[in-house]
Amino acid sequence: xLLHEGGWRLMRADVVVSGGRIAAVGKAGERPGxxxxxxxxxxxxxxxxxxxxxxxxxxxQAHIHLCQTLFRGLADDLRLEHWLTRRIWPLEAVHxxxxxxxxxxxxxxxxxxxxxxxxxxxxxxxxxxAAFRALQRVGLxxxxxxxxxxxxxxxxxxxxxxxxDTALAEAESLARRWHGAAGGRLRVCFxxxxxxxxxxxxxxxxxxxxxxxxxxxxxxxxxxxxxxxTVLRTTGxxxxxxxxxxxxxxxxxxxxxxxxxDQHEMARLARQGTxxxxxxxxNLKLGSGVARVPELLEAGCRVALGADGAxxxxxxxxxxxxxxxxxxxxxxxxxxVLPAGRVxxxxxxGGARALGLEDExxxxxxxxxxxxxxxxxxxxxxxPAGADPASRLVYAARASDVRDVFVDGRAVVLGHELMTAxxxxxxxxxxxxxxxxxxxxxxx
Amino acid sequence: xLLHEGGWRLMRADVVVSGGRIAAVGKAGERPGxxxxxxxxxxxxxxxxxxxxxxxxxxxQAHIHLCQTLFRGLADDLRLEHWLTRRIWPLEAVHxxxxxxxxxxxxxxxxxxxxxxxxxxxxxxxxxxAAFRALQRVGLxxxxxxxxxxxxxxxxxxxxxxxxDTALAEAESLARRWHGAAGGRLRVCFxxxxxxxxxxxxxxxxxxxxxxxxxxxxxxxxxxxxxxxTVLRTTGxxxxxxxxxxxxxxxxxxxxxxxxxDQHEMARLARQGTxxxxxxxxNLKLGSGVARVPELLEAGCRVALGADGAxxxxxxxxxxxxxxxxxxxxxxxxxxVLPAGRVxxxxxxGGARALGLEDExxxxxxxxxxxxxxxxxxxxxxxPAGADPASRLVYAARASDVRDVFVDGRAVVLGHELMTAxxxxxxxxxxxxxxxxxxxxxxx
Numbered sequence: 001x002l003l004h005e006g007g008w009r010l011m012r013a014d015v016v017v018s019g020g021r022i023a024a025v026g027k028a029g030e031r032p033g034x035x036x037x038x039x040x041x042x043x044x045x046x047x048x049x050x051x052x053x054x055x056x057x058x059x060x061q062a063h064i065h066l067c068q069t070l071f072r073g074l075a076d077d078l079r080l081e082h083w084l085t086r087r088i089w090p091l092e093a094v095h096x097x098x099x100x101x102x103x104x105x106x107x108x109x110x111x112x113x114x115x116x117x118x119x120x121x122x123x124x125x126x127x128x129x130a131a132f133r134a135l136q137r138v139g140l141x142x143x144x145x146x147x148x149x150x151x152x153x154x155x156x157x158x159x160x161x162x163x164x165d166t167a168l169a170e171a172e173s174l175a176r177r178w179h180g181a182a183g184g185r186l187r188v189c190f191x192x193x194x195x196x197x198x199x200x201x202x203x204x205x206x207x208x209x210x211x212x213x214x215x216x217x218x219x220x221x222x223x224x225x226x227x228x229x230t231v232l233r234t235t236g237x238x239x240x241x242x243x244x245x246x247x248x249x250x251x252x253x254x255x256x257x258x259x260x261x262d263q264h265e266m267a268r269l270a271r272q273g274t275x276x277x278x279x280x281x282x283n284l285k286l287g288s289g290v291a292r293v294p295e296l297l298e299a300g301c302r303v304a305l306g307a308d309g310a311x312x313x314x315x316x317x318x319x320x321x322x323x324x325x326x327x328x329x330x331x332x333x334x335x336x337v338l339p340a341g342r343v344x345x346x347x348x349x350g351g352a353r354a355l356g357l358e359d360e361x362x363x364x365x366x367x368x369x370x371x372x373x374x375x376x377x378x379x380x381x382x383x384p385a386g387a388d389p390a391s392r393l394v395y396a397a398r399a400s401d402v403r404d405v406f407v408d409g410r411a412v413v414l415g416h417e418l419m420t421a422x423x424x425x426x427x428x429x430x431x432x433x434x435x436x437x438x439x440x441x442x443x444x
Numbered sequence: 445x446l447l448h449e450g451g452w453r454l455m456r457a458d459v460v461v462s463g464g465r466i467a468a469v470g471k472a473g474e475r476p477g478x479x480x481x482x483x484x485x486x487x488x489x490x491x492x493x494x495x496x497x498x499x500x501x502x503x504x505q506a507h508i509h510l511c512q513t514l515f516r517g518l519a520d521d522l523r524l525e526h527w528l529t530r531r532i533w534p535l536e537a538v539h540x541x542x543x544x545x546x547x548x549x550x551x552x553x554x555x556x557x558x559x560x561x562x563x564x565x566x567x568x569x570x571x572x573x574a575a576f577r578a579l580q581r582v583g584l585x586x587x588x589x590x591x592x593x594x595x596x597x598x599x600x601x602x603x604x605x606x607x608x609d610t611a612l613a614e615a616e617s618l619a620r621r622w623h624g625a626a627g628g629r630l631r632v633c634f635x636x637x638x639x640x641x642x643x644x645x646x647x648x649x650x651x652x653x654x655x656x657x658x659x660x661x662x663x664x665x666x667x668x669x670x671x672x673x674t675v676l677r678t679t680g681x682x683x684x685x686x687x688x689x690x691x692x693x694x695x696x697x698x699x700x701x702x703x704x705x706d707q708h709e710m711a712r713l714a715r716q717g718t719x720x721x722x723x724x725x726x727n728l729k730l731g732s733g734v735a736r737v738p739e740l741l742e743a744g745c746r747v748a749l750g751a752d753g754a755x756x757x758x759x760x761x762x763x764x765x766x767x768x769x770x771x772x773x774x775x776x777x778x779x780x781v782l783p784a785g786r787v788x789x790x791x792x793x794g795g796a797r798a799l800g801l802e803d804e805x806x807x808x809x810x811x812x813x814x815x816x817x818x819x820x821x822x823x824x825x826x827x828p829a830g831a832d833p834a835s836r837l838v839y840a841a842r843a844s845d846v847r848d849v850f851v852d853g854r855a856v857v858l859g860h861e862l863m864t865a866x867x868x869x870x871x872x873x874x875x876x877x878x879x880x881x882x883x884x885x886x887x888x
Contacts, residue, residue, distance in 0.1 A: 070828060072827070072828060072830055072840060073828070073829070073830020073831060073832060073835045073836055073839070073840065074830055074831060076783065076784060076832065076835045076839065077779055077780045077783045077784070078779050078780065079778060079779040079780070080779075083779070106824050106827060107824075109824040110823075110824035110825045113823070113824065113825075114825070281771060283775070284771035284772060284774055284775055285770075285771055285774060285779065285839075286774070286779050287774040287775050287777075287778050287779035288775065289775045290775055310840075313839070314830075314835070314839040314840040315825055315839070315840055315842075316825070317825065317842075320764075320767075323764075324768070324771075326729075327725060327728035327729055327768075328728060328772070330728055330729060330730070330731040331727070331728055331731055331732065331733045331734055333731075334523060334731050335521055335522050335523040335524075335527070335729065335730050335731035336521045336522065336523070339520065339521045340520060340521070378867075378868075378871055379554075379557070379867070379871075380550050380551075380553040380554035380557065380867065380870065380871065380874075381554045381557075381558070381759055381760070381761065381843070383516070383550060383870075383871045383874050383875065384514060384516060384517070384874055384875045384878035384879075385517070385875070386516055386517020386518055386758075387517060387518060388517060388520065391517045391520045391758070392517055395517070395520065395729075395757070395758040395759070396516060396517065396754075396758040396759055398759075398761075398842060398843070398844065399825070399842070399844075400842065400843075400844035423822075423823070423824065424822075426824065426827075427822055427823075427824065427827045430824075430827050430828055431827065431828045431829070434828035435828075
C-alpha cells in the first residue's frame with residue numbers, strides 16, 4: 001500500500017473501509033473484519049484480496065472537459081484559436097442532452113478504468129444536467145460546472161451565447177440540484193470559460209456564487225500568448241491580476257494551464273493559494289507552451305494535473321500526464337527536477353486541493369473517503385519493481401495496469417471491468433452520438 | 445487494415461501469409477484460404493479473425509538496449525554523465541550470461557506485447573551470445589550487436605574495458621554465428637558505444653566489418669552538449685563529420701539521438717542517407733534536449749524512433765514514443781508540425797530503413813515479411829474512431845490495445861498473451877537477476 005508521510009512509503013497493509021471512508025489502515029492480517037473467515041463486529045460488504053498488487057490513493061485530475069470526449073480525433077494538429085473556432089465551438093453548439101450524456105459516460109469510463117477517481121470538470125454552456133446524470137450513474141467523483149460565457153468571442157457560434165443573467169441562473173439552479181448529491185460524491189463548480197468570453201460582472205457573480213455555495217471556481221488562464229495579450233489589451237491588467245480583481249483567486253479557484261505567467265503572477269498565485277492545473281499533453285498538442293511547474297512549486301503555488309479534454313490530448317490518462325509532467329521540465333532545468341514522487345503528489349494531494357477536498361481525498365488516511373485504486377504490477381513493463389514505487393507509477397506504469405477502483409468504498413472497477421455501466425453500450429452510443437455531432441456541425 | 449500508399453489508408457481487407465511473407469492483400473472475403481471453411485490450394489496454418497480490429501504493420505524501434513531492461517527504476521532523475529558513471533556502467537560491468545539473457549527476455553516480452561516487432565539493439569560489452577539466445581527463443585525480429593568500447597572513458601569500470609582486437613574479434617565471431625540466423629529474423633549490427641569510448645581504429649574497423657557482412661552500424665551521436673564538446677575537443681571535428689571520417693555514415697549507419705546537430709550536420713546526414721534515431725523519452729528524462737526532428741525531416745534525413753533502454757525511459761513502449769515525438773515539437777514550431785501520420789511513418793518505414801530492412805518490413809505489402817499487429821480498439825480511450833486512423837494510433841491508442849502480434853507470420857502474441865515464453869517465469873527470473881545485479885554493483 002502506498003502511503004504518504006512526508007514522502008511516499010510502501011507498507012504491507014490491509015485497509016478497512018466503512019461507510020465509504022477509510023476506517024483503518026494496518027499491518028496485513030492484524031485488522032479485524034479483513035482476515036479470511038474472521039468475524040469482526042462489522043461485516044465488510046466486500047473483501048478484496050490485493051496481495052501482490054499495489055494499493056494507491058485514487059488519482060485526481062483537476063481539469064477535464066467530459067463534454068469533449070466525443071470530439072476525440074476530430075481536432076488534431078490545430079493551434080488553440082483555430083481548434084476552438086473551427087472545431088470545438090461548432091461541435092459544442094450542436095450538443096444535445098443525449099450527446100452530453102454519452103460524452104460524459106465515455107469519458108468517465110475511460111477515467112475510472114485508468115485509475116482516475118475524481119475530477120474537476122467543465123461542461124459546455126447547455127445540458128450540464130445530462131452530464132450530472134451520467135456522473136451519478138457511473139460512480140466517478142466529480143466537481144462539475146456548466147461553462148459560463150456571456151461575452152461573444154470572435155468566431156464563436158451564436159448557439160453558445162447566453163445573457164449574463166441566464167448563465168448565472170442556470171448555474172445556480174444546477175448548484176441547488178447537484179451540489180453535494182450522491183452522498184457528497186457530486187459537487188458543483190462555477191466555471192467561466194476564460195476571460196475573453198466572460199464579462200466582468202459574470203466573473204464577479206461566479207465568485208460570489210462559489211462563496212455562497214462553498215464551491216470551487218474553475219476556469220482557464222494564461223493558456224497561450226494570444227490569450228495573455230488579449231486580456232492585457234481588453235482589461236488593462238495582466239491576466240492573473242485581472243482574475244484576482246474579479247474574485248477568481250484563492251483556494252476556491254482552479255486555473256487551468258498558467259503557461260504564460262511571469263514571476264510576479266507566480267508570487268500572486270502562491271500568496272493567495274490559488275490552484276494551478278498543469279495540463280502538459282494539451283499544452284504541447286495545441287502548441288501553447290510548457291508551464292514552468294518547478295518554478296510555480298518553488299514559488300509556493302498549489303499545483304494539480306489534468307488531461308483537459310479528449311479533443312486536445314487525445315487521452316484522459318493520468319499516467320500519461322504524470323509521466324509527461326516529469327519529463328518535459330528536465331531538458332530546461334536538469335534531469336533531477338520534478339522527480340517522480342513530487343509528480344505523484346500533484347496527481348493526488350494537489351488534485352484534492354484543487355477540488356477543494358483536501359480533507360476528504362488525495363491520500364490513504366483514516367477518516368478520508370475510500371477512493372482507492374489497485375494496480376496489478378506483474379507485467380513485463382513494470383518489472384523489476386525497482387527501488388522507488390513513485391518512479392514505478394510515474395515512469396513505467398500505465399492506465400491498463402489498474403485492476404480495481406473504489407470510489408467512496410464502492411467498487412466501480414473490478415478486474416479491469418467497469419461495474420456501473422456496460423462498456424459495449426457506452427461505445428456504441430458514443431459512436432452514434434459522435435457521428436451525429438459531426439453531421440450537425442458539418443464536419444467531414 | 446492500415447496500408448501506406450503515399451499516406452495512410454484504411455481498407456477492409458484480408459491478408460494472406462505464406463512462408464513468413466505477405467502473399468496477398470485483398471478485399472475481405474475475396475481471397476482464397478481465408479474464408480471460414482473455404483478450401484484454398486494452400487491451407488493456412490492459422491486463420492485469425494480480426495473483424496472489428498485494426499491490422500497494422502509491426503512497429504519498429506531502432507534504438508534499444510535490451511541489456512538495460514533489468515535496470516528499470518534504478519537510475520532515475522540523473523543526467524546522462526552521472527547516469528552512466530553511477531548506475532549504468534557499474535550495472536553493465538556485473539552482468540553475467542544469465543542476467544543478460546533474462547534482461548533480453550524481459551525487454552523482448554514487453555516489446556512484443558506492446559506491438560513492437562523489430563528492433564535495432566545495442567547490448568553490453570560481454571555476453572551478447574546470451575541476448576541472441578533469448579531473441580531466438582522469444583521471436584522478436586532483432587538486429588543486435590555487442591557494445592564496442594576500447595577507449596576508457598572517465599568513470600567507466602575496468603570490467604568494461606577491452607582491447608581493440610578483442611572487441612573486434614568477438615563482434616566478428618558473433619556475426620558469423622548470428623547474422624541471418626532464425627531464418628533471417630536475427631541479424632548482427634556493429635555497435636560502437638559512442639565516440640568518447642572508441643578509438644579511431646575501432647570505429648574504422650567496425651565500419652569495414654559492417655560492409656563485409658552487409659550489416660548495420662549502430663551508435664550514439666550528439667546526445668548531449670557535453671558529448672558534442674568532448675568530441676570536438678578530442679578529435680578536432682564536429683561529431684557527425686568525425687563519424688563520417690571513420691566510416692560511420694550512410695544507409696548502413698543508425699545514429700541514436702542527434703539532439704545537438706547544426707544545419708551543416710543535418711545536411712551531411714541527409715546527403716549521405718545516414719539514419720537518425722529519435723528517442724524522445726530518453727532525451728527528455730536524461731535532460732539531454734529535444735532533437736529537431738521536423739528540421740531533420742525537412743533537410744531530407746531518414747528518421748526512426750526508439751525507446752532507448754528501460755533504465756532511461758522507463759518504458760519500451762513505441763506508443764509512448766510516437767505520441768511524445770509528435771507532441772514535443774509543437775510548442776516550438778506550431779500545432780500542425782509533425783502530424784500523426786508522419787510520426788507513424790517514423791515508427792514503421794523509418795524504422796525499417798534504420799534496420800537496413802526497408803524491402804522486408806515497415807508496411808503491409810505483398811512480398812514483405814509478415815510482421816503484423818492486430819489492435820483491438822473497442823475500449824473507451826480509443827472511442828469514437830475519429831476521422832484519421834493515424835491520429836487514433838499515435839495520440840490515443842496504447843500498448844495494451846495490441847491483441848495479436850505476428851513476426852515472419854508466426855503468432856508470437858495472441859489475445860494479449862505471449863506465445864513463446866511464460867510471462868510468470870520471465871518476471872520471476874528478471875526480479876531475481878535484477879536483485880543480484882544491484883547487490884553485485886553495490887547499489888542500495
